[in-house]
Structures are given as structure tokens and as C-alpha cells.
Amino acid sequence: MPLDVEFSCGAGDVLAVFGPSGAGKTTILRSIAGLYRPAAASVRSGAQVWADTASGAFVPPHERGVGLVFQEYALFPHLTALGNVMTALGHRPRPERRARARELLALVHLAEHASRRPHELSGGERQRVALARALARDPAVLLLDEPFAAVDRSVRRRLQDEIDAVRRTLDAPLVLVTHDFDDVLRLATHVLLLEHGRQVALGPIAALTGRPDLSWLREAVGLGSVFQAVVSGGGAGGRGLAELAFDGGVLVASNPGVAAGTAVRVRIPAREVILAARVPEGLSLHNVLPGTVSAVHPDPAFDHVMVQVAVGGTPLLAEVTRDAVDRLGIIEGAPIHALVKSVSIDVQPASAGSSMPLPSGS
């Protein structure tokens, strides 16, 4: 299958390669690791050329510093957890290896299971061993192939947090392949959208999720706006709410349980945004945001229209019917109000190193 992609990422970046199954995501990962040799490719890590079909250069996978966490973990069944991690420490002096392996297992909270074999561990535990083993390589890039596909939802959240925590200690980019947009939202700083092997879009996460023309995403993931905000107070806090200051105003959302001053990542699904020509009265809404229509993108497949509204410096995406667009006279440049329910706003603590601009003045 022909692949047509081009990207680069640096330390601290989390690049999510997102697309439907069969789009070529795993092939990209395997090409970076050297497990797959594309007919035409150029893969570089820092100053090292790992693969360049033009010059014929190819560094085999065992000489690249990659840490790859496979979808099914691919642990060595005949070795213990400690043995699995130690296998990846060949580049360290022999006396150091055991201690370093224990250190890594402790990092993923598996210190007490060090002498268990893979078949004695649960799915989540095996994944953590696989992660420790990948980290043991001191990798130039950490690759994760659908890391949460084989675990159930309750374990998934904890593993996402675990990976996020590990990532902060890492001086290398993380490339994450997934077909679940939730992973993208929780972990990614950048997104590469893939469709049938073709790179459809690439950019920081805020830019992509605010793009109304990526309609194929919509049914799969629920398009919406993602941006940074700072918890400015529990002013409304006594009632379980919090105020979030962003570049364009203040949002009232359910209290995320973090202290004032914390940077958070806000996500508002486009379907939860109502547009109004006038400020309404008597509604339960806390958030009535004045703004200007910055883009209108009709989707020919549905009778829906994606309207991008600029609220201060933040683009907000709203999904409304074509009929509504006609009735309200929504055109580019028109003033409009965006209405958002507090319960529709998804708030998470922001990950360090994310490349989204913080609201000015925070």
C-alpha cells in the first residue's frame, strides 16, 4: 500500500498518528523502527541517518535507538519481567543492568512483580513491562502501537496517565498510533491524520481539532475545539463549578479538582455548541460567549454545517443544521454568540511540553 507521509518531531512532542484501521499507521511505526523497509523513504534521528533509499543507507533495527511498544506487547514468554527489561540493556555495562532494570520496573509500578513471567501478569501489567523494556533502550524515539487497544476502559485511563507521567521524564519524542481519538486528546501535542496511506493533515492538536473541513473525522470522533485555559478561581466554586480563563474570555465548567492557576486543556465538542444571534434569557446556560463567525463549512454528506466562531483569539467549532445557518443569517464576519453548557466542557490538566499557546496575561 502506498504511503505518502512526511513529518518530524522533537523532544517533548507527542505525535499521535490517527486514522481508521488499514490507513497505514502501523507501517509508519515499523518504518521508523526499521522493521519495514519502504521502497522510497528517508528516516533521520538527529544527525543520524537511519534510512535513505536514495543513498542506499539502512541501519538495522537493533542498531537504532528505538523503543517500540507492540500492540500485543510481544514480551519474551520464557523470561521474567526483569529478564525482559534486562534484554534491552545490552548497551549498558553489565554490572549496571540489573539495577537499571529494577529502576525501570519501579518507574512503571511493577517492582514487586519483577520475577513473574508474562503469562502470570494481567494485560495492563504486561503493557507496563513492554513500556519499561522500550524505555530501557534509552531510545531516541518512543513508539507506541495502539497501546490501549487490548485493555478495557477502566485500565485505559490509568495507563494513559502512566504514559503521560513517563513521557515527562523522557528526553525524546513519542509517536503514538491509535484509532481512538480519546488517546489523541489525552496525550498528543501534535496530530498526523492518515487516510488510505495519505497524510491528510499534520499540525498541533489545537489547530487540527478546530478545522471544520476535516469532516470525515466528525462521525468517528466528534469534532470539537481544544485549547488551553487557566483555572482562574472557584468563584462559582462553592457550587462545584470553576472558572477557566482562556484567550477570549472566561468559561464556567464543572470543577476539575485542580488548584487555581493550573493550566488545563479544554475540549468542547462541536455538537454541544449552540449559536445565538442575541444573548438569550432564562436559560440554564452559564457560558454565553460573544464572537465573530470566521468560517462556514457545509458538509455535503449531511445537512449539517461546521461553523467556526472566533471568540477572542480562540476558534470555537459549532455543528448546526443548514436550516439554522439560513435562519440566523450566519456568514463569515457576522457577529454571533456561542452558547456552551458547563457539563459539555471536558477539562483535563494540561501535559507539560504541549505546544499550545497559553492564554495571554496568565
Add this chain to the structure above:
Amino acid sequence: MDWTALGVSLRLGIGTLLVLVPFGVWFGRLLATREFRGKLLVEALVTVPLVLPPTVLGFYLLVTFGARSPLGQAFQSLVGQSLPFSFEGLLLASAIANVPFVVQPIQRSFEAIPTDVRDAAACCGLTPWQRFLRIETPLAWPGIVTGAILTFAHTLGEFGVILMVGGNLPGETRTLSIAIYDRMQAFDDRSAGVMAATLLAVSVATLMGATVLTRGVGRGRG
């Protein structure tokens, strides 16, 4: 009880093992991990000794390595004796006859190793040789043991090929199974019976040993 014949049988069995197990590991792994044109034909050729009547196999071996053939004459000028009717000739015949017994179980056990595990080993920084020694061989071990045991047991019991190629020379090519036939022809039921029972006991002990070896290693597989 013909102790010399027992000695020849055991020497033949162990000799065949020493020749075939390294070959089986190399070739079985090759068949398990590579795709190439003509692979189907190669796999069929590997299986041929299983279905060919032993005397037919013996016949073709004689024709190929006999005193009148180029290969046989080359051997004669090198070593000073002919290949048929020598222990070396038996070894060669036994090795060829046992190829399917050693290659197939080993091939299957290498095939059973998930590709992901091999790839993971590469990503862990292991060179191809280290991968083979530390990851693949331990995982393929049950197949290797099975192949070795089957080869040894089959060699002990081999009759047709050995008679055709070896010719029943005492101390040289008279194995225990040939000796049993020999004694029966001479109406010596008692001797034949003792030797048959010995061969049976050795075979059973070999199979028990195989079970012990593979069970101990097989425990604890995820």
C-alpha cells in the same frame, strides 16, 4: 545378545544426531522464516524420505554413492574405502532418511514463535545471532528435542535402508535391527527375542527422556 551390534546401533543413532540436529536447526529455521521461490518444492523434497519405501531409498543411495558412481569414486580416492558397506555409508544413508524427522518438528516450533516477538528482540538491540541464541532457540527448544528424539529412535529401528547400503558386516554395518533379522533367519528365536526386547527398552527410555526434557522447558510459557 550381540553387544557389538548394539554398539553399532547406538553409534549410528548418536552420529546421525550430531550430523542432523545442527542441520535441522539451520534448515528448519530457514524454512520457518523465509519465503522464496520453490519453497513448496523444497518442503516436499524434505518429506519424501517419509513416504518412500526404505528399500527404494537404499537403492537410490547405492546408485548415487556406489563404487561405480562419481561420488562413490571420489570418496574412495579420498578415504581409501568404498561408501557402501561402510559405517560412513550407513551414516550418510541414515542422515538422508531422517531429514523429515528432524526438520519438520523444528520448523514448526520456529514457526510458532510470533513475528512480533522476533521484531521486539531486534528493537531491544539484539543482533541476529543474539536473537537466535537467547530468544528463538529457547522458545523453539521443544521442537528441537522432539526432532532429535524422533531421529534417534527412528535410526535405531531402521532396517531396509541399512540392509541395502550396509550389507550386514559384523562390527561395521550390522546394527541391532539387522542382527535380529539375522538371528531369525538362523532360527535362533531366543537371541532375536533378547535383542528385540533390548531395542524396545531403549526406544521407550528415549521417548520418556524426550517427554521429561520438553515438559520441563515447556512449563511457564505465556
